Amino acid sequence: KxxxxxxxxxxxxxxxxxxxxxxxxxxxxxxxxxLQQHPGGGIVSxxxxxxxxxxxxxxxxxxxxxxxxxSLHITASHPRDSAVYICAVQGGSQGNLIFGKxxxxxxxx
Amino acid sequence: xxxxxxxxxxRVLKTGQSMTLLCAQDMxxxxxxxxxxxxxxxxxxxHYSVGEGTTAxxxxxxxxxVSRLKKQNFLLGLESAAPSQTSVYFCASRDPGLNYGYxxxxxxxxxxx
Numbered sequence: 001k002x003x004x005x006x007x008x009x010x011x012x013x014x015x016x017x018x019x020x021x022x023x024x025x026x027x028x029x030x031x032x033x034x035l036q037q038h039p040g041g042g043i044v045s046x047x048x049x050x051x052x053x054x055x056x057x058x059x060x061x062x063x064x065x066x067x068x069x070x071s072l073h074i075t076a077s078h079p080r081d082s083a084v085y086i087c088a089v090q091g092g093s094q095g096n097l098i099f100g101k102x103x104x105x106x107x108x109x
Numbered sequence: 110x111x112x113x114x115x116x117x118x119x120r121v122l123k124t125g126q127s128m129t130l131l132c133a134q135d136m137x138x139x140x141x142x143x144x145x146x147x148x149x150x151x152x153x154x155x156h157y158s159v160g161e162g163t164t165a166x167x168x169x170x171x172x173x174x175v176s177r178l179k180k181q182n183f184l185l186g187l188e189s190a191a192p193s194q195t196s197v198y199f200c201a202s203r204d205p206g207l208n209y210g211y212x213x214x215x216x217x218x219x220x221x222x
C-alpha cells in the first residue's frame with residue numbers, strides 16, 4: 001500500500017471551474033507539501049503546511065492532521081493551471097519527503 | 110538568484126558508460142537531495158546529504174554514488190549506466206527546520222541505450 005495516495009489520478013476541467021485534488025497519507029508527518037510540475041518542466045513548491053489552511057492567489061491548501069488528509073483547491077481554473085500536482089509528506093528524523101504519484105490536471109478553454 | 114541548477118539538462122548514454130550529474134545551489138542550504146522520477150511512480154529518493162562532507166542512502170541507491178565536497182554542490186555519479194537508470198533526475202535543497210520548504214532544480218533527462 002502506498003503511504004501517500006492522491007485522487008483523482010487524472011482530471012479534466014473547463015476553464016473557470018473549481019477544482020479539488022485530494023491527498024491521503026498513512027504515516028506520521030511533520031509537514032505536507034503541494035508541488036506543481038508543468039509538462040517537461042521542473043518542480044515548483046506551492047505550499048508547505050502542518051496545520052489548517054493556506055492561500056496563495058487562486059490556490060488554497062488545507063490539511064486535517066487527525067484524518068491524515070489534505071486538499072488542494074484551485075478557484076476559477078485557467079488553462080495555465082494545466083500541470084501535474086504532487087502531494088508529498090515530510091517525516092522521519094531527517095525530514096525526508098514521501099511523494100504521491102501526482103494528479104494530472106488539464107484545463108480546457 | 111539561480112536557486113538550484115542542474116547540469117546537464119539532457120544526456121544520452123550507452124550501457125556501461127559513466128557520467129556525473131551536477132547540482133549546485135546558491136542559497137547556502139544544508140540539506141541536498143537526489144531523486145529520480147519514472148512514469149507512473151512518485152519521485153523516489155536516491156541519496157541525500159545533511160551537510161558538507163556527509164551523504165546517506167535513500168530508497169533506491171543501487172548503481173549510484175554521490176559526493177558533497179562543497180556545501181553548494183551535490184554530485185550524482187553513475188559508474189556503469191544501465192537502461193534501468195533511464196529516468197528524469199531532480200535535485201533539491203532545503204534548510205533544516207519545519208518552516209523551510211524544498212527548492213527543486215529543473216531536472217536532468219537521462220536516457221541509457
